[in-house]
Amino acid sequence: MTLSAENVSWTAGGAPIVRDVTLALPEKGVLGLVGPNGSGKSSLLRLLAGLRRGTGGAVYVDGQPITRIRRAEIARRLAVVEQQATTEVALSAREVVALGRAPQRAAWSAWTERDEAAVASALERTGMMHRAAQQWSTLSGGERQRIQIARALAQEPRELLLDEPTNHLDIRHQLDLMRLLPRLGTRVVVALHDLNQAAAFCSEIAVMHEGRLIAQGAPAQVLNASLIGEVFAVDASVTCGPTGTRISFF
Amino acid sequence: MIAGTLSARGSRPVLGLGGFLLIGTAALLAAVTCGIMFGEIAVTPHEVANTLANRLLGFDLPVDPIREGIIWHYRLSRAAVAVCAGASLAICGVVLQALLRNPLAEPYLLGISAGASTGAVTVIVLSLGAGALTVSAGAFAGAALAFAFVAILAFGSGGGTDRIILAGIAGSQLFNAATSFIVTSSATAEQTRGIMFWLLGSLGGVRWPDAGLAFPVVLLALAYCLYRARALDAFAFGEDAAASLGVDVTRVRIELFALTAMLTATVVSIIGAVGFVGLVIPHAMRFLVGPSHGRLILASALAGGVFMALADVLSRLVLPGQVLPVGVITALFGAPVFGVILWRSRGAK
Known part of the structure; x- marks a missing residue:
């Protein structure tokens, strides 16, 4: 039992941002949350952190609805790092x-x-x-x-949620930061833009598309050419080798 | 506890809190002493000492009864109210600047003081009961209304640092116009207190019962703000960051906004709308004791008291035979500070 979302939805100004997402954090490791701009990654992170109240469904911390837990108590086990x-x-x-x-x-x-x-x-x-x-x-x-x-x-914290922490960094600092995440010793959820970084540094990947969670699993299973084509609307080829999963775009 | 916090938090303030409290208390006593001694009729330190001994310790030392009356009923009560008012306004400044993340936030610039004036004047004119408490209640209603007005206008127009100040200007102008209108059109209010009082503030006519209201209010507010000091620290990176640090943002905001409205209302109902104390003091104190709110609130309350007491002394001395509204003195110091902050925030962008 860790942090999980069950059928969570969130609507802002009449527009559905997060739709019916069910997600369980792996017991350990880094979960990468990927998806195009506006797919609901940041909103899902905010819902998971209890910073927004969902319009449907619920987020659970150790089986208890997060809305029933005092903010201070949440903050003692779950930490958030904003984009900037x-x-x-x-x-x-x-x-x-x-x-x-x-x-x-x-x-x-x-x-x-x-x-x-x-x-x-x-x-x-x-x-x-x-x-x-x-x-x-x-x-x-x-x-x-x-x-x-x-x-x-x-x-x-036992869970650390990061919202595109590499966004404003140059490539060296991006890699430094991504290398740091698995070594922190906490469960990590990180929203990311770069699919190759997600594949290289995350033990599990969750893919958001138009507010829905459409896939979750090991990088090599989830990140395939057809899914990338469908979600990101680009042509890609994926090679899995001894050095990990590499994605090239055309 | 405090020394521990200091060593834990790397940055080294110019003064430690212990040193500051010592200096602050000494400055407070000095300012109050000035407040008692200077004025139209000069009194000697000997007369002051005898009066205080008689009044506070039950002695029966020889003092001219008229002079004793001036010292005790007029000067000391006035200095005490000045200290409470200055402390209150400085605390308001610290709290508003932290919660709104706006270096220019303070009750006067945000129009809260103006709203409190309108509320107080309305109560007086409509004679909704008599007494300081009802006037304060009216001021509180006015302050809360002005707060809501400015908040709706600021966030309705897109939020952001500049919007809040612009909304504050709109609020100030609107409520000041309402106050002027009510006071001018009503003989009753004209007799009680004039337009200048409600727009610029004055410590004239202050007596002990006023201190009896201002002192407990500022003491309670100070204690509560110190209790919330860590929550205020947590707002450094915004409300989401505060929430993720365990702050119940909605609750803390409502409580502290209500508290600033109450402090402002109490001050305004006693001495009118005095500006800039909440701007000058917190910024000066941040420089002296650092940004951590535990220290900052305590230091600002002390320094605000000293500043207001000295401003009052100045207001009686600058023009011989005349008393300036105390708000004129605070604005003379505050407006340049406003300018400096504006200038520096431009550099930061």
């Missing part, structure tokens, strides 16, 4: 990561050794310790994403 986080508050990188401790701390309570350790470990695992004292506003796009992931890790 912005703030006008003059925070240091470490202060941003420390925000991740908020759900673990009661009001008035002191900053504990455990908080300190969680922040340090999160900075360590994302390789951002050397940037801890730096101001958020002076970090590069890749560093900001890593700090946001570190903030999410400081929440000590």
Whole structure:
């Protein structure tokens, strides 16, 4: 039992964005959520995180409807990294990561050794310790994403949901970030644009098309030429070799 | 606890909280002392000390009864209200800036003060019961109405930082016009308090019962805001980020918006609409103690009190024989700060 969606739908302004999606997170590993723009990836992530209330169906955390769970309790086990986080508050990188401790701390309570350790470990695992004292506003796009992931890790979540975290990064930082995800030790759901990255770094792929979840499974099973043609409206050839699944577009 | 937080949160504020509280309290006492001593009739420190000893500790030291009256009933109550009002407005500024993610948010610029004025004036003119509490209730209704008006206008027009301020201008103008109209067309209100009071604020005529209202309100608000300090921190990256950090966004927003409306209403019903305190103080304090709200709220409340008490002293000293509305003094400091923030936010884009 982890995080699952059963027949979840979400309508915004009369338009159905997510339609009748049933999805269960694998016990471990990285689940890649792929699909064209507007296919409902981000909305599905928000529904899974309990940030939006579905107009139908339900999201369950360990079998309990997410709408029945207090926000603070959700935040103690499920963390979210947005596509691009912005703030006008003059925070240091470490202060941003420390925000991740908020759900673990009661009001008035002191900053504990455990908080300190969680922040340090999160900075360590994302390789951002050397940037801890730096101001958020002076970090590069890749560093900001890593700090946001570190903030999410400081929440000590069991599930980490990321919405196209590589969108604003150059290729090197994209690969750095994708390599980081399987090593984090949490279940990860990541919305992605790049099918090759999804194939290379995700243990499982879920494909969204026009608000529906149309396929879920191992990359080699799911990502075939006919599905890619149908969903993304491009001609592709897929080769499965010892180095993994490669997709070429024409 | 606080020292621990400081060491945990890398960035080093100019002052530690302990040092700040010490300096802040000293500054507060100094400002109140200034408030008591300066004015049309000068009183000596000796007379002040004797009066306080008589009134607070039950002594029977010799003081001229008229001077004792001035010190106790007029000056000290006035300084106490100034401190409470300044603290209230500064807290409002911190909360609004965090929740709206807008560096220019404060009750006066958002038109909440103007709405509170209209509400208070309406209650007075319609004589809906008498007394400070009913006027405050009217002010609260007005403040809440102005809040709703500005929120609907701002988000209806697409949201965003600039829209909120524009909506605030529209709200201010509308409610100030309504206040002026009501006051001018009604002899009753004219007799009680003039247009200038409701538009710019004044500490004239303030007495102990006003402090008796302002003090508990600001104390409760301060405690509640400190309780919500972490939630306010969590709003740094927006409402979805706050929600994913475990904040019940809708509830916290409603509670804190209601709280700012209540604080503003209390202040406005006692001293009128005084602007810019909620803008100047939080920004200055962010510079001194850093962005973490636990420290920021406490520091802003202290500094807001000091600022308002000193502004009041200045308002009595600048023109010999005349008292400026205290809002004129705060605006003289606040408007340039507004300009600086605007300038810096341009650089950030």
